[in-house]
Amino acid sequence: MKTQGTQFTGLCPECGAVIAYEVGQWIERGVLWWGSEGQCERCAHGWCERDHGPVTPDRVRQALLTAHGPVRLGLADVPDKLVPLLRALRTTEDLTVAEARARAGELSATGLFGTLVEREYLALGLRDRGLAVVLERAVGSTEPQGPDAAAAVQPLRNVARG
Ligand SMILES: [Zn+2]
Incomplete structure (x- = not known):
């Protein structure tokens, strides 16, 4: 399975605290997947999303490009x-x-x-x-x-x- 991921910090959209984001892309059974997750420890805002298809959200792509280069x-x-x-x-x-x-x-x-x-x-x-x-x-x-x-x-x- 080909996979690439990265972690970075950003601000919580709810309360503005610094939180760790984790994003990635991978190929599973011939399908291109992407995922994004994070959890705020101050206000408990959290998400874990993953989806597949030809278009990965730009914020996920940009994080991977910044971390690993194109x-x-x-x-x-x-x-x-x-x-x-x-x-x-x-x-x-x-x-x-x-x-x-x-x-x-x-x-x-x-x-x-x-x-x-x-x-x-x-x-x-x-x-x-x-x-x-x-x-x-x-x-x-x-x-x-x-x-x-x-x-x-x-x-x-x-x-x-x-
Ligand atoms: Zn928060």
Whole structure:
């Protein structure tokens, strides 16, 4: 089971006391799950939520990205057919055809950034359809978008080259 979690402190939404939050993402029986829990010792405000599906709440994702950094998923080869790629993207991320096409372009060009578990999840879907992928840690950046995405993985490549 692929899993990633982190703990951090925040303020209780009820009374403002400092409390410990725990969030995580994991893959269980081929499904992407996320969870979040916390307990206030002053006012007893507490929650434990978990759910599955293609969209993890942003507060959970951001906590994981801050704690562990983003990873980059790219294609090892330029695919000769686009259909398996679009199918994998549509099923794992719940996208429309137009959205999947945009994501496929992004994946081919700069790669897709995200948390370890969500990129691992997409990698499973792509591998299931015979596509070779590269999963690597994007060092020293928060989740970059657009042209900055390529620059974000550059330090890692330099290190690998020696
Ligand atoms: Zn409280």
